[in-house]
Amino acid sequence: MAKMIDRASGLGPGLTPEYGELVERWDAKAGRTPPRSGKGSGAVDRTISDLPLKTLYGPADVAQLDLAADLGVPGEFPYTRGIHPTMYRSRLWTMRQFAGFGNAKQTNERYHFLLSQGQMGLSVAFDMPTLMGYDSDSPKALGEVGKCGVAIDSVRDMETLFDGIDLGAITTSMTINGPAAIALAQYIVTAENKGIPRARLGGTLQADILKEYIAQKEWIFPPRPHVRIIVDMMEFCTREMPKWNTISVSGYHIREAGSTAAQELAFTLADGFAYVEAAVARGMDVDDFAPRLSYFFNSHIDFFEEIAKFRAARRIYARRMRDVFGAKDPRSWQLRFHTQTAGCSATAQQPENNIVRVAYEAMAAALGGTQSLHTNSMDEVMALPTEKSVEIALRTQQVLAYETNVTNVVDPLGGSYFVEALTDEMERQVEEYFAHIAEFGGMVEAVEAGYPQREIADASYRYQRSIESGERIIVGVNAFERPDETPSADLLKIGAEIERGQARAVQDVRASRDGAAVEVSLAALKRACAGDANVMPPLIECVKAVCTEGEIIDAMVSVYGRYTETSVF
Amino acid sequence: MRVIVAKAGLDGHDRGAKVIARALRDAGMEVIYTGLFQTPEQIVQTAIQEDADGIGLSILSGAHMTLFPLVVEQLKAQDAGDIVFFGGGTIPADDAAELKRLGVRAIFTPGAPLSEIIAFVERECGKRRELVG
Numbered sequence: 001m002a003k004m005i006d007r008a009s010g011l012g013p014g015l016t017p018e019y020g021e022l023v024e025r026w027d028a029k030a031g032r033t034p035p036r037s038g039k040g041s042g043a044v045d046r047t048i049s050d051l052p053l054k055t056l057y058g059p060a061d062v063a064q065l066d067l068a069a070d071l072g073v074p075g076e077f078p079y080t081r082g083i084h085p086t087m088y089r090s091r092l093w094t095m096r097q098f099a100g101f102g103n104a105k106q107t108n109e110r111y112h113f114l115l116s117q118g119q120m121g122l123s124v125a126f127d128m129p130t131l132m133g134y135d136s137d138s139p140k141a142l143g144e145v146g147k148c149g150v151a152i153d154s155v156r157d158m159e160t161l162f163d164g165i166d167l168g169a170i171t172t173s174m175t176i177n178g179p180a181a182i183a184l185a186q187y188i189v190t191a192e193n194k195g196i197p198r199a200r201l202g203g204t205l206q207a208d209i210l211k212e213y214i215a216q217k218e219w220i221f222p223p224r225p226h227v228r229i230i231v232d233m234m235e236f237c238t239r240e241m242p243k244w245n246t247i248s249v250s251g252y253h254i255r256e257a258g259s260t261a262a263q264e265l266a267f268t269l270a271d272g273f274a275y276v277e278a279a280v281a282r283g284m285d286v287d288d289f290a291p292r293l294s295y296f297f298n299s300h301i302d303f304f305e306e307i308a309k310f311r312a313a314r315r316i317y318a319r320r321m322r323d324v325f326g327a328k329d330p331r332s333w334q335l336r337f338h339t340q341t342a343g344c345s346a347t348a349q350q351p352e353n354n355i356v357r358v359a360y361e362a363m364a365a366a367l368g369g370t371q372s373l374h375t376n377s378m379d380e381v382m383a384l385p386t387e388k389s390v391e392i393a394l395r396t397q398q399v400l401a402y403e404t405n406v407t408n409v410v411d412p413l414g415g416s417y418f419v420e421a422l423t424d425e426m427e428r429q430v431e432e433y434f435a436h437i438a439e440f441g442g443m444v445e446a447v448e449a450g451y452p453q454r455e456i457a458d459a460s461y462r463y464q465r466s467i468e469s470g471e472r473i474i475v476g477v478n479a480f481e482r483p484d485e486t487p488s489a490d491l492l493k494i495g496a497e498i499e500r501g502q503a504r505a506v507q508d509v510r511a512s513r514d515g516a517a518v519e520v521s522l523a524a525l526k527r528a529c530a531g532d533a534n535v536m537p538p539l540i541e542c543v544k545a546v547c548t549e550g551e552i553i554d555a556m557v558s559v560y561g562r563y564t565e566t567s568v569f
Numbered sequence: 570m571r572v573i574v575a576k577a578g579l580d581g582h583d584r585g586a587k588v589i590a591r592a593l594r595d596a597g598m599e600v601i602y603t604g605l606f607q608t609p610e611q612i613v614q615t616a617i618q619e620d621a622d623g624i625g626l627s628i629l630s631g632a633h634m635t636l637f638p639l640v641v642e643q644l645k646a647q648d649a650g651d652i653v654f655f656g657g658g659t660i661p662a663d664d665a666a667e668l669k670r671l672g673v674r675a676i677f678t679p680g681a682p683l684s685e686i687i688a689f690v691e692r693e694c695g696k697r698r699e700l701v702g
Contacts (some may be wrong), residue, residue, distance in 0.1 A: 144579050217582075349678055
């Protein structure tokens with residue numbers, strides 16, 4: 001046994017004969033003690049992702065780790081313990097609640113409320129037609145306008161959305177992918193009309209199209225032209241918007257679609273590396289753009305697995321960026337990420353319980369070293385959150401940040417036998433997925449072949465079966481139910497008048513602008529799409545000419561076509 | 570028994586639809602998944618062409634009060650009212666009640682056990698199959 005302990009790791013005091021005897025005694029006792037039976041006991045030996053768990057972890061489980069190479073110190077390669085030397089001691093994470101519903105005016109009011117309550121940055125949720133590139137009066141938009149986000153048809157709506165908010169002082173995250181370049185152009189034009197130059201704008205665009213094919217399914221064009229537009233944006237932002245985070249490579253949706261923690265991590269990082277490869281292939285220097293890449297993860301309910309996932313993410317990323325992509329700037333090695341608590345862990349039954357779930361998930365994100373956080377509201381399983389439930393969600397972060405004291409010591413779980421072993425196992429599994437993706441020829445090819453899609457669908461079905469069989473318990477759903485529960489009537493609903501009003505508004509916009517300027521700008525955009533020129537400058541001209549999003553997308557679709565998926569289940 | 574699992578509108582949330590499709594298939598039914606972004610017309614056409622006994626529609630984008638009634642209308646217009654139309658998604662209780670009043674046979678909301686959904690489909694689609702022979 002003694003030779004299994006690596007004293008050099010420094011993670012344990014090393015094995016003494018006394019300790020060896022204790023371990024043997026514990027082993028014998030544990031072997032005689034049956035695992036608990038009854039509710040939810042079918043899954044005591046594994047995580048929610050089916051990662052095997054031992055009853056107890058000790059020095060032997062971390063013997064393979066090298067203290068300097070695998071853990072290091074916060075703020076230094078490989079950043080396992082955090083990307084900043086002092087983390088939350090110097091600066092808390094950004095509390096950034098994702099919000100958007102109805103029309104731009106309603107959402108603008110919610111933003112003013114959130115900012116008045118201590119929120120630190122904005123995060124825009126767009127409605128389905130906006131995300132899919134349709135105007136509010138399109139037949140495709142029927143019944144969807146303003147329902148799960150705000151409807152933005154043209155730069156006029158973007159101006160209303162940020163009315164009374166200083167875009168030079170705040171940072172804004174925009175969750176949009178297919179039409180991301182258009183949203184960015186609208187944001188630039190809105191700011192510049194108020195005299196704020198684009199170079200001063202800070203924020204994040206999601207613009208992660210690969211995960212759309214994998215999980216969220218909000219694509220417009222086929223993968224390759226989409227990736228080309230993303231590289232155009234990276235090139236443009238690198239040149240003109242030094243404070244802008246060009247892509248938020250997202251695992252959130254992959255996890256919500258039913259993946260395991262390791263799949264979320266592997267597919268997300270693989271997507272990120274695909275963008276890095278594409279930009280390098282364009283001739284960009286990795287250190288010119290990599291410091292502006294950011295990531296977005298889910299924080300699910302399996303507490304330690306999530307913390308291990310966040311820690312492993314940083315280590316894997318740093319190693320690949322330095323050793324595979326040859327990045328030399330330490331900022332290119334640092335994985336910065338936003339976290340959102342898991343929508344799929346929330347339940348419609350006894351919705352108040354979601355407040356508790358969110359609190360645990362938020363704590364995992366903080367212990368995992370997130371840079372910003374969205375906490376879900378308790379009623380989001382059924383509808384858009386009410387102002388009251390959004391306030392509770394924000395207060396949950398504030399209690400975590402200001403009362404629990406988990407912020408005052410960096411990476412407090414570093415050195416835990418269990419968390420270190422789990423972090424290491426997560427890295428091992430991710431490397432296995434990377435090897436498999438490489439067999440397809442890369443992530444774009446793997447996505448085109450439907451590989452991650454199938455892996456996620458399999459995992460999601462396995463998980464659902466484990467709930468069905470009672471192997472796993474979800475409080476209020478398959479245990480501790482309240483048959484007498486009456487559903488809450490206090491839900492936020494978006495009425496049909498919003499859709500009618502927005503459809504009229506976009507028609508008014510089309511009637512009141514210079515039609516010739518619209519035609520000229522759209523023609524220039526099509527030429528850029530068909531050729532090699534960067535699409536951002538002509539896109540900005542389209543937005544200035546008040547082209548609607550639907551018109552711009554139609555112009556681009558005329559060059560690239562629309563993507564259709566071969567559906568498998 | 571043959572069942573259509575459908576996604577309509579612009580909603581890309583297909584986790585639930587795929588889980589339901591697999592569960593019904595594993596329960597011995599023939600399942601046709603339409604894929605994403607179908608119109609109500611397309612869904613009903615598919616059901617008629619495939620001689621399906623039921624249509625299960627999944628909507629999580631908030632457009633349920635528009636799209637469910639349109640499928641009901643299409644079923645009536647195509648003289649296919651015998652096809653068992655049910656669905657699920659993030660649908661508040663009062664909306665679910667209204668949809669049932671309009672002719673949707675069942676609405677399953679988050680947390681509904683697969684066993685309950687399978688039992689419903691077996692029972693109702695089985696009756697329909699017996700009638701049409």
